Amino acid sequence: MTDIPKSRIQADVESLAAGKFTGEEGGPLVSPGKDLAAAAMVAIIGIAAMALSLDLDAPASLYTAPGLLPFLTGLSLLIMAAGLAVKALKRAHLTEILKAAGNPIGPFLAGVEGRRTLVLMGLVLAYVVLTDLINFEIRMPAGFYTFRFSSYETISIPVIALILKMFWRARWLACITVAAGMVIALAWIFRDGFEILLPGSG
Amino acid sequence: MDTVFAQLASQLAIAFTPWMLVVCLAGVTLGILWGAMPGLSTTMAMALLIGLSTGMSQHVAVMFMLGVYTGSVFGGAISAVLINIPGTPDAVPTMIEGYPLAQRGEGGLALGTAIAASFLGNWVGIFLLIAFIPAILFLALQFRSWEMFLLAMWGIAICGSMSSGEMPLKGWISGWIGLLISFVGLDAIHGVARFTFGFRILEDHISYIPLLIGLFGLTEVLKVLPQKNPPGIPSKVGRVIPPFSMLWKYARTSLRSGLIGTIIGAIPGAGANVASFLSYDIARRRARPEERAKWGKGSYEAIVSAEVANNANIGGSMLPTLTLGIPGNAAAAAILAALEMKNIVVGPTIQTENPGIIYFIYIGLIIANFLMYFMAIGLIKPCVKLFSLPRTLLMPLIIPICMMGAFAVSLSYFDVYLMFIAGIAGFILHRFGFPLAPMVLAVILGPLADENLRRALLVFEDHSILSVLIDRPLGTVLLLVVLYTFYDGIFRRAK
Numbered sequence: 001m002t003d004i005p006k007s008r009i010q011a012d013v014e015s016l017a018a019g020k021f022t023g024e025e026g027g028p029l030v031s032p033g034k035d036l037a038a039a040a041m042v043a044i045i046g047i048a049a050m051a052l053s054l055d056l057d058a059p060a061s062l063y064t065a066p067g068l069l070p071f072l073t074g075l076s077l078l079i080m081a082a083g084l085a086v087k088a089l090k091r092a093h094l095t096e097i098l099k100a101a102g103n104p105i106g107p108f109l110a111g112v113e114g115r116r117t118l119v120l121m122g123l124v125l126a127y128v129v130l131t132d133l134i135n136f137e138i139r140m141p142a143g144f145y146t147f148r149f150s151s152y153e154t155i156s157i158p159v160i161a162l163i164l165k166m167f168w169r170a171r172w173l174a175c176i177t178v179a180a181g182m183v184i185a186l187a188w189i190f191r192d193g194f195e196i197l198l199p200g201s202g
Numbered sequence: 203m204d205t206v207f208a209q210l211a212s213q214l215a216i217a218f219t220p221w222m223l224v225v226c227l228a229g230v231t232l233g234i235l236w237g238a239m240p241g242l243s244t245t246m247a248m249a250l251l252i253g254l255s256t257g258m259s260q261h262v263a264v265m266f267m268l269g270v271y272t273g274s275v276f277g278g279a280i281s282a283v284l285i286n287i288p289g290t291p292d293a294v295p296t297m298i299e300g301y302p303l304a305q306r307g308e309g310g311l312a313l314g315t316a317i318a319a320s321f322l323g324n325w326v327g328i329f330l331l332i333a334f335i336p337a338i339l340f341l342a343l344q345f346r347s348w349e350m351f352l353l354a355m356w357g358i359a360i361c362g363s364m365s366s367g368e369m370p371l372k373g374w375i376s377g378w379i380g381l382l383i384s385f386v387g388l389d390a391i392h393g394v395a396r397f398t399f400g401f402r403i404l405e406d407h408i409s410y411i412p413l414l415i416g417l418f419g420l421t422e423v424l425k426v427l428p429q430k431n432p433p434g435i436p437s438k439v440g441r442v443i444p445p446f447s448m449l450w451k452y453a454r455t456s457l458r459s460g461l462i463g464t465i466i467g468a469i470p471g472a473g474a475n476v477a478s479f480l481s482y483d484i485a486r487r488r489a490r491p492e493e494r495a496k497w498g499k500g501s502y503e504a505i506v507s508a509e510v511a512n513n514a515n516i517g518g519s520m521l522p523t524l525t526l527g528i529p530g531n532a533a534a535a536a537i538l539a540a541l542e543m544k545n546i547v548v549g550p551t552i553q554t555e556n557p558g559i560i561y562f563i564y565i566g567l568i569i570a571n572f573l574m575y576f577m578a579i580g581l582i583k584p585c586v587k588l589f590s591l592p593r594t595l596l597m598p599l600i601i602p603i604c605m606m607g608a609f610a611v612s613l614s615y616f617d618v619y620l621m622f623i624a625g626i627a628g629f630i631l632h633r634f635g636f637p638l639a640p641m642v643l644a645v646i647l648g649p650l651a652d653e654n655l656r657r658a659l660l661v662f663e664d665h666s667i668l669s670v671l672i673d674r675p676l677g678t679v680l681l682l683v684v685l686y687t688f689y690d691g692i693f694r695r696a697k
Contacts, residue, residue, distance in 0.1 A: 012294040016479060017498070025365045025475075025637035038634045042375055049382050052397055059392045063659035066389040066396055069652045073381045080375050083692075087371065116428035121626060124420070124601060128622045131605065132615050156602050163598040167427055170595075182599045190606050194257025199609040199618055 035088035043081035049074030119166065127159040131200040148191065151200040156183040209558035216261050217565040223573075225262050226566065229269020230573045231581065236270070237277020238585040239596060240287040242422075244274040244474070245639075248536030249418040250600065252411055252543070253607025260544040264559075265566045267540045271533055272324060272570035275474055275513055276578055279316040280585045283309055284439065292474035292515075295482040295508035302500035310440030315502050317578045318444035319456065319509035324571040326460025326510065327467065327517020332564055338525040342550035344676060348658035352680035354651035357528040358644045359687045361471025365637035370691030373471070376631065377640035383408055384648020391656060403616050410645040411539045412608040412621040417638045418532060419604040420625025425632060427597040439586060442579050452506045455485050463511035467518020471639055473531030474512035481511030517567065524548055524560060528647065532639040535646060543611070 053067035053074060062068070109115060137150040161179035165172060190196045216222065236247040247270055255263035278290030283300030296316055303312040345353065358381065362373025386397045387407035398404040449456050459481040466477040485507035486497050493503050519530025520537070527549035529535035541548055547555045608621035628638050662670050671678045 012291065012475075012479070013298060016295060016298065016482060025639060030633075030635035034634050038375075038636070042379075045379065045382070049397075056396060057392075057394050059394070061660070061663070063663060064391055064656045066392055066394040068659075069655055070382065070385045070396060073378055073385075077375065077378050077382075080371055080378065083371050084375065087369075113428045113430075117424055117629070120424060120428060121629075124622065124625070127601065128605065128618055132618070160598050160602060163427075163601070164595065167594040167598065168592060178595065179598075183602055186602055186606065190254065190257070190610070194254060196253070196257040196606070196610045197613055199605055199615060 032088040032092040039081045039085035046074045046077030130155045152198040213562040226269040229266040230273035233270040233273020234277040237274035238280040238289045245418045245532040248533045249414045253610035255540045256610045268566040269570045276320040292478040292512040299504040310442045314444040316509045319506045320513040321575045323510035323513030327514035330464040331517040347654040348677045351654040354647040356684045357470040361643045362640040363691045364472035376636045377644040380641035380644025381648045384645045411611045412617040413624045416621040416624025417628040421628030424629040452503045459507045459510035460514040463514030464518035467515035468521045474515045477515040478508040478512040482508045
């Protein structure tokens with residue numbers, strides 16, 4: 001019976017019982033392997049930031065150089081990455097981490113939840129790209145009110161209906177009705193209620 | 203003094219128009235319903251509604267956002283008590299104590315206590331906000347470039363510490379990545395393009411609003427939707443009567459929790475979650491033995507401690523947001539965004555550049571608090587019906603709102619892509635245990651830190667370090683605070 005991810009609620013309840021501080025965004029500690037991978041990624045970002053900062057022109061003195069703070073930020077990221085790696089290695093030996101690592105995204109893809117997340121990401125990406133590529137708006141004046149229907153509704157309704165079908169698992173008719181009702185209501189609130197232009201309708 | 207009264211009178215006249223009250227009521231109602239739905243957090247509500255506020259006038263947008271903020275912080279208590287799932291993470295203590303009470307048939311009284319405590323908590327927060335704003339504004343006006351740089355860095359550092367609890371390092375990394383994002387674009391002093399990779403669109407800087415929507419809107423959808431979540435089965439509510447006698451009985455706890463909530467709210471990065479957890483923990487340690495025995499099994503004092511604190515947090519979070527331009531938490535960052543989009547310059551000069559807006563915010567918070575009190579009582583039964591709706595039905599509907607919100611900010615499709623990338627990045631960062639709020643805060647504060655550091659270094663060019671430390675005592679104090687924040691995170695928290 002969890003909605004906010006179970007681990008977060010459980011971690012919060014446990015931390016409260018133990019009188020332990022888990023921070024504003026809380027949650028459990030991740031595995032040392034993940035921390036080590038994150039440290040490597042952060043180190044790469046830090047080094048890249050330092051290299052790019054050094055490439056920047058410095059029109060006046062070093063003190064006002066545009067790359068000064070970016071360089072220092074990159075450098076401190078590199079130090080923090082080292083700190084994160086050390087902490088990960090203190091929690092588990094490198095050989096244990098490497099033995100447990102294998103394919104880093106394998107366990108994520110092996111689970112139903114992981115696969116569902118990837119499909120959802122793909123659908124949202126398709127939704128974003130389609131709304132960018134297809135642009136039209138149909139206006140139907142009817143006396144005192146002009147009905148407007150744009151590419152935004154045309155794309156949103158089937159995409160949201162598809163997402164509902166996949167995750168809500170209701171009948172197609174129910175999914176399409178809910179998606180259409182919600183998208184049209186939202187479009188009306190934004191476009192007619194607050195006169196905000198919708199994506200894809202310009 | 204005449205000017206103060208004139209400004210106050212004019213803001214009262216604006217706030218007490220029927221339209222403004224309707225807007226606030228709509229915000230509070232939306233906030234309560236949103237907060238009550240498990241998985242839909244206060245920050246998410248605030249982030250998504252920035253887009254809607256672009257179509258509103260300045261005062262209407264502020265009133266609406268304040269209404270949503272006030273309503274959604276309380277809303278989390280409803281599902282916590284009735285279905286044992288906190289609507290917002292800060293309602294976890296209320297869930298631990300409220301649900302056992304609901305199972306014993308005291309759900310109405312538990313919720314009534316939460317409403318009364320929230321009402322009181324808001325008052326404490328508003329009172330302390332009004333009391334401390336003049337002093338902090340006076341202090342902030344003494345700040346020069348060096349102090350502003352240190353203040354921005356402290357904001358990011360403390361936000362990192364407060365967000366990630368056991369691993370402050372991860373909070374700092376998140377913040378430092380945010381700093382790098384904030385540097386993208388033309389630099390403000392020489393106009394040199396930084397990290398743009400030849401893309402002209404990046405020269406305009408990366409707006410933090412699509413990032414906020416992506417990180418707190420789309421990321422949440424990606425986290426929650428793929429999980430299998432059967433809807434909760436609500437307990438019976440009974441009659442909801444907010445018992446103010448309960449607050450009187452626990453007067454000391456109420457006042458202490460209000461103070462904790464407000465102070466925590468004023469610390470960047472520490473929001474309602476830290477406030478309610480800390481207040482709950484301190485109240486448990488200080489409770490009388492007979493009361494402490496009820497802790498975890500349904501204690502009214504515990505509900506009072508948590509709910510007073512998380513609502514007092516609202517006023518507290520507005521304090522640094524308005525006076526220093528440093529958001530007290532991610533929800534306050536959304537308020538900051540709404541204010542900036544309406545050309546309200548927050549920070550030390552808020553009073554001179556936007557005369558009267560602070561009074562309007564006080565009045566807005568007070569109106570929202572009264573409306574929250576009445577709407578909370580009225581909305582509990584409809585909320586029970588909402589709980590029977592599965593999250594898999596509600597979450598997909600957030601996606602078009604994310605898209606509309608990101609696009610509405612500057613009518614640029616680039617922002618929609620940015621929102622999508624931020625959503626994916628937020629999901630990955632979450633999987634690796636990195637908090638997201640420090641990143642947003644750093645994107646907001648990065649330009650401030652960058653410009654002020656370079657200006658300060660130019661001023662200090664011919665000075666020795668010692669003379670800087672002696673001549674700028676305020677800066678030296680801030681430097682020590684920044685160093686202590688890192689020391690605390692590295693050495694003390696690690697133990």
